[in-house]
Amino acid sequence: MAYTGQHVTSIRTYVTVFLCLMALTALTVWVAFMDLGFMNTIVAMTIAVIKALLVVLIFMHLKDNPKVLWIAAGGAAVWLAIMMSFTLADYLTRPASYLGGW
């Protein structure tokens, strides 16, 4: 379907998403007080990614937008992945004595 510039997101959806974001923020804070060992970072990042997806798809209307904008948004995500993976290619291959925990 051609992009018409009309977003048909209802107020109810916005409010629901907002409440979800708040709940997830509360969850982040709650989890931060627990020691999950190596899962600490993974849990925090998972929650953050879910929140980012909610914002991008619904608040920023990517869900209802033409595919070329999906390419643009996807490109940004891929570039973030490039930045992180090449940086980790350094950190993860250093002699163990260089590194503390993270």
Place this chain on the structure above:
Amino acid sequence: MSETQATTVNETNYLNASSTLRSWLLTVDHKRIGILYLVTLTGFLLIGGIAAGLIRLELINASGRFFSHETYNKIFTAHGVVMIFFFLLPSIPAVFGNFLIPIMIGARDLAFPRLNLASWYIFVIGGVFGLSALVLGGVDTGWTFYTPYSSTYANSHVILTALGIFVAGFSSILTGINFIVTIHKMRAPGMTWFRLPLFVWAHYATSIVIVLGTPVIAITILLVACERLFHLGIFDPALGGDPVLFQHLFWFYSHPAVYIMVLPGMGVMSELIAAFSRKRIFGYTVVAMSSMAIAIIGFFVWGHHMFVSSQSIYAGLVFSFLSFLVAIPSAVKVFNWTATLYKGSISFKTPMVYALGFIGLFTVGGLTGLFLATAAVDVHVHDTYFVVAHFHYVMIGGAMMEFLGALHFWWPKMIGKMYPERVSRAGSILLFIAFNLTFFPQFILGYMGMPRRYHVYPPEFQLLHRMSSLGAGLLFISFAVVFGSLLWSLVKGKKAPANPWPAKGLEWETSSPPPTFNFDRIPEVTEEAYAYETLFGDEPGPTS
């Protein structure tokens, strides 16, 4: 709009359509915004140039006679920050991209004219922050802002400068978005992707780099400011951070930033070589695609700045290999331009002198980049004048030469006046000689071990430093000749015809200077770019 224009097309153009200050400061005309950028950026070029002059003045003597250590640190930082963030990064896109992209693709303006004006204001605000830091006492971190010095120890105006760069970055991002949307959506009927001038392809590639890279430097610099202000542990090991993380984030942007500076110059290059050889560009598609390849591969090489800063050997190997890879599309371009010259009808007008200068200087700059990408050699020459010389061959020999080439090539179109050919050409040749005298000795200095950013050095280096300083003096004279003759032509220059060279491209089919809305009628494109045989017949054009 076109009916009222049509009757007065010969008298009314974008420059004389209105003349109040207000009409300039509130303009949404991409051509006027290009001129606003040109004036602003020339101011920054002057400031950065004065700082460069002070550096070379200090280095005449081995003993560091004129400035204290602190002052010298602030001078070379001012030079780097102003030249990179406030001149070279915006230079060709903001001036010539703004002015030419809509005309080249047959549009009346960019996709978002108001956003375009906003990006100029944002740039000016960023510039005011940067300059006020300079006036209040300057920064001494170097343009690279390496942590932990910048985040913990430096006592100078790091945050104010960082803020200036942060704000100016948004101006770049907005310009990049504007170009991408314009090139996608505003092309005239018949202007297919593979009929776009290579200047437009280069700006498309540059815009992608800008949009993907600039947010990273903005955030990184914000993190430095946060660590300074709130002692958040990002880069300081004592707070649980890692100083090398800064280098990763900084170079993730700042290596591609080199391509933001040089890719638009390569776009200019293709226009100049074709126009003054009166031939189609050899291998159009390959040249267009090599711009895209440089834009993408350019993001995979940043670790070549970190061979000696505790990066793992494995990562160093990978980054070294990928850095060699990015040389391929750059070399493809150089070979294609050279092949374009073959059997061309070449004329040595001033823009062509800059273009030919570019081929030589960029080749030296690019090949010494391969020396530096070789990890074992880099250990030896890292942080020496070898790097300084390499960088200036790419940035001045590449980006700056093409900025000047573009300025002369499109000056008749932008201003409606011809520059004085003989004086300008003499200026361009003097500039080429002065440039080499300034920077070639720095390769030797660096290879002998002269470290960058030092103002006291062993006396045996003095002769080479003096040669370099003499070259810098000559560079000042040649810049005075170049800009002086352009300023002279503002008043006394001959009136320019619509197509003075003559060259192909939609910008040469409208009057000089163009009317406010570029074309009386939106053109219909029926041929490929650089179809010079339609301008001169099948033979490569008449000799001039």
